[in-house]
Amino acid sequence: MSERAASENQGTQRVVLVTGPSGAGRTTAIAALEDFGYETIDNMPLSLIPRLLAGAPRGHPIALGVDVRNREFSAAALIELIDQLTLSPTVSLELLYLDARPDVLERRYSETRRRHPLAPSDAPREGIVAEIDLLAPIRARADVLVETSALSPHDLRAEIARLFDPGVLERLSVSIHSFSYKRGVPRGLDLMFDCRFLANPHWEPALRPHDGRDPRVAAYIAADPRFGEYFERVLGLLQFELPAHVEEGRSHVSVGFGCTGGKHRSVAMTEKVTKALAEAGWQVSKRHRELERRAEAPDGEVGQGT
Structure with missing residues (x-):
């Protein structure tokens, strides 16, 4: 039996925190996790997450999307949350960090014509550089780091399936x-x-x-x-x-x-x-x-x- 499956059988709640710079594929990853049977919540306030996870473990894993758009977001607050959940005897936590090169992020923003959340009035590059710097301590704490620069959405979904689909844990x-x-x-x-x-x-x-x-x-x-x-x-x-x-x-x-x-x-x-x-x-x-x-x-x- 896999280590993850064993942890769920022992009464712990499997939780995947999904984060990374805007444009690196977080939305695609969360959608894939939802398709694999995860209960997914995107941009829930950090202060409410411990309350969500209180009580008996659910019968399915949970994926929580967190990024700089969250009104309570800060690197310190997220690290504090990670430490709190890591120490919890009822939570089995994994931090999934989706990353991409700055030039790739800038190209993706130019293709979609979206504004960067950290630079709504400036060029996307300004926000991208600021966000990468802000998230550096989070990236260092990642349990799973997926570099998406060369991945299509299809490729990313396949990689998420390989890493997190509960349906393949007990069978090759x-x-x-x-x-x-x-x-x-x-x-x-x-x-x-x-x-x-x-x-x-x-x-x-x-x-x-x-x-x-x-x-x-x-x-x-x-x-x-x-x-x-x-x-x-x-x-x-x-x-x-x-x-x-x-x-x-x-x-x-x-x-x-x-x-x-x-x-x-x-x-x-x-x-x-x-x-x-x-x-x-x-x-x-x-x-x-x-x-x-x-x-x-x-x-x-x-x-x-x-």
């Missing part, structure tokens, strides 16, 4: 990712496999427009004489490792398959491995990073797939 979940090496390796992979040696459908004009989910593309890749042995070896390694991860108490394992463009070979392998693991009874999900980017890109911005 496996996520399978396809990706392009040209765009870099996804964050947080535990295992990574290179598919670039397999036959490439990109060089077949009839197959090039389609991705690895297309049966014709998958059949072309599977016809490579090396594919069968490669697939069996990869699947065998995963089936050997995953039970050991369960024994070690892990809740999540992330596996990546990469090729040049993330459209054909890595996608086909991800599809086939995901299907095989699901049929073997594993809790498995899949994500095709480059296909998602292509779907989101405006017309004319789709890159060459290989």
